[in-house]
Amino acid sequence: MTPTPVTPTARRLPEETTVAILGGGPAGATTACYLAMAGIDHVVLERAHFPRHHVGESLVGATNRIFDEIGFLEKLDAAGFPRKQGAVWVPKSGKNPHAIRVVPDKTFGGLDYTFHVDRARFDHMLLDHAETLGSPVYQGALVNGVETRDGRIESVQVQHEGETHTLRTRFVVDATGRNTFLGSRFRLLQKDTLFDQYAVYAYWKGVGRGPEETAGYIHIHFLPSERGWVWQIPIDDETTSIGVVTEKADFQRNGQDSEAHYAHHLARNPELSRRLEQATRVSNLRSEGNYSYSMRELVGPGYLLVGDAARFVDPIFSSGVSVAIYSAKFAAEQIAHVVAGERPEAEAFGAYETQMRAGVELWYDFIKVYYKLQNLFTYYLRKPEYRDQLVQLLQGNVYDARGITVLERLREDIRRIESTPGHVLQEGLSDIPI
Amino acid sequence: MTSRSEAAAGGQGVKSENPSLDRTSLDRTIAEVTRVLLERLELQLDPAEIHADSEFFDDIGLDSAAVLDLVIGLEESFGIDFDIAGSDPEDFRSVRCLARYVESRR
Ligand SMILES: Cc1cc2nc3c(=O)[nH]c(=O)nc-3n(C[C@H](O)[C@H](O)[C@H](O)COP(=O)(O)OP(=O)(O)OC[C@H]3O[C@@H](n4cnc5c(N)ncnc54)[C@H](O)[C@@H]3O)c2cc1C
Numbered sequence: 001m002t003p004t005p006v007t008p009t010a011r012r013l014p015e016e017t018t019v020a021i022l023g024g025g026p027a028g029a030t031t032a033c034y035l036a037m038a039g040i041d042h043v044v045l046e047r048a049h050f051p052r053h054h055v056g057e058s059l060v061g062a063t064n065r066i067f068d069e070i071g072f073l074e075k076l077d078a079a080g081f082p083r084k085q086g087a088v089w090v091p092k093s094g095k096n097p098h099a100i101r102v103v104p105d106k107t108f109g110g111l112d113y114t115f116h117v118d119r120a121r122f123d124h125m126l127l128d129h130a131e132t133l134g135s136p137v138y139q140g141a142l143v144n145g146v147e148t149r150d151g152r153i154e155s156v157q158v159q160h161e162g163e164t165h166t167l168r169t170r171f172v173v174d175a176t177g178r179n180t181f182l183g184s185r186f187r188l189l190q191k192d193t194l195f196d197q198y199a200v201y202a203y204w205k206g207v208g209r210g211p212e213e214t215a216g217y218i219h220i221h222f223l224p225s226e227r228g229w230v231w232q233i234p235i236d237d238e239t240t241s242i243g244v245v246t247e248k249a250d251f252q253r254n255g256q257d258s259e260a261h262y263a264h265h266l267a268r269n270p271e272l273s274r275r276l277e278q279a280t281r282v283s284n285l286r287s288e289g290n291y292s293y294s295m296r297e298l299v300g301p302g303y304l305l306v307g308d309a310a311r312f313v314d315p316i317f318s319s320g321v322s323v324a325i326y327s328a329k330f331a332a333e334q335i336a337h338v339v340a341g342e343r344p345e346a347e348a349f350g351a352y353e354t355q356m357r358a359g360v361e362l363w364y365d366f367i368k369v370y371y372k373l374q375n376l377f378t379y380y381l382r383k384p385e386y387r388d389q390l391v392q393l394l395q396g397n398v399y400d401a402r403g404i405t406v407l408e409r410l411r412e413d414i415r416r417i418e419s420t421p422g423h424v425l426q427e428g429l430s431d432i433p434i
Numbered sequence: 435m436t437s438r439s440e441a442a443a444g445g446q447g448v449k450s451e452n453p454s455l456d457r458t459s460l461d462r463t464i465a466e467v468t469r470v471l472l473e474r475l476e477l478q479l480d481p482a483e484i485h486a487d488s489e490f491f492d493d494i495g496l497d498s499a500a501v502l503d504l505v506i507g508l509e510e511s512f513g514i515d516f517d518i519a520g521s522d523p524e525d526f527r528s529v530r531c532l533a534r535y536v537e538s539r540r
Pocket of ligand 1: 023024027028045047054056059141175178181199291307309315321322324
């Protein structure tokens with residue numbers, strides 16, 4: 001296939017490309033960076049005009065590696081986002097918060113911190129970065145159809161500047177986030193039966209951030225209800241994102257509107273209440289629900305799903321952006337193998353699926369164990385023999401699971417608790433199968 | 435679990451050879467357990483109502499999260515390691531039971 005000439009400022013959509021990337025969030029933009037670096041012809045089709053708002057502000061340490069590889073880490077570091085070096089878990093009593101320093105591996109880019117980011121600005125910077133690497137990025141380009149022949153996508157339909165275009169393409173990377181463009185269309189989506197959470201969040205000013213050493217950490221304030229917690233994420237010197245996460249059923253059962261629900265839960269952790277005493281809310285309330293699902297397949301003839309378009313579980317460990325950009329890297333690498341004629345497509349895409357699933361399954365296992373008995377997690381974080389591996393997981397180093405034994409140990413302990421009649425921790429166990 | 439209960443029983447057996455020493459040491463442990471309990475947990479209770487035979491669940495009203503918090507406090511304060519998953523419910527019945535368990539882990 002003859003590559004279409006690539007011009008970063010191209011405003012008219014080409015008629016043909018090698019890779020059509022649907023969506024310009026972290027997953028799409030990162031895929032674009034890798035493809036641009038590999039010299040593979042592609043286009044990014046993003047329906048919004050950036051900057052656009054997005055949830056998911058706290059990054060994990062493993063992201064440094066990808067940002068370093070695509071030459072973005074320096075820009076990110078220079079942008080002045082709050083530095084993140086750990087997490088604090090605040091028990092529901094509000095007493096004895098447990099802080100854990102989680103410092104990224106300095107081999108990747110030399111930084112011993114990651115970031116909390118205003119996603120509107122961050123996503124915009126990343127997409128701009130793809131453009132500087134030579135990616136043709138089309139904003140305001142809504143993908144609203146695909147045409148297939150013999151089970152293979154042949155072209156995508158794009159609404160751009162009031163016109164409908166047909167873009168012929170050899171490959172499609174679906175990076176449309178929770179919009180799950182292909183997953184919904186091809187009926188691959190499976191709702192998660194274990195998690196049905198609901199999040200409501202807003203920005204505040206004047207939130208108390210606690211002791212100096214941990215002021216830049218993400219805070220997880222436990223709530224006295226199953227699977228309920230509140231995130232506290234610094235956005236800049238003054239602004240803090242405060243999000244309430246509960247089971248959706250909890251929200252519906254109480255029959256409250258989002259405002260009442262939000263206020264009700266914010267008052268339930270004494271330490272959080274203290275921190276909000278002098279604070280004022282400076283944004284509207286936003287809510288997110290129905291966000292836990294998986295896909296029956298992550299690839300098919302000519303297409304790959306990356307980031308949230310492939311899977312989203314639960315935001316408790318801030319894994320979303322990390323999964324988005326790692327899956328982007330893995331997908332771009334496999335596409336490069338196929339384009340270079342080094343591997344047949346089915347084999348290459350199968351390898352992507354295996355790699356992506358392995359990582360996400362580890363996150364998922366971790367999340368299940370965590371919600372099974374939330375407090376047990378902070379207990380084990382104190383134990384030297386568990387801590388190192390837990391920290392490795394918290395950083396997002398989940399794609400090479402060899403040697404990760406800690407989850408099995410936690411599961412064994414939970415089974416012992418379950419099988420001991422009258423065990424003191426039994427009442428705290430949720431019904432999640434582990 | 436059996437191995438742990440045996441260890442605990444063995445520990446007590448050794449200590450009862452010197453009952454008077456044992457008593458004061460247990461009393462001190464009871465006092466320390468009570469102190470950690472009051473300090474770490476937000477209890478809706480008058481501290482004066484807590485004594486050696488107060489039961490954690492019925493009298494003091496702890497739940498599993500509070501128990502874990504208490505265990506963390508005791509581990510730090512006594513420098514011991516609870517095998518919490520393998521623990522015997524009986525050890526968590528009263529302040530005295532827990533103090534005995536703490537002694538057995540030292
Ligand atoms: C409550 C909550 C809290 C979270 N907290 C965190 C956190 O602290 N840290 C973290 O890392 N992650 C967090 N996440 C997850 C994080 O938001 C996502 O994982 C991340 O944004 C995924 O990136 P993405 O590029 O796959 O998708 P997105 O960022 O959603 O990007 C998808 C893009 O595709 C575009 N698009 C959609 N449909 C079309 C179409 N048809 N045509 C063209 N373009 C289209 C959209 O406009 C969008 O820009 C959280 C998620 C939730 C729900």
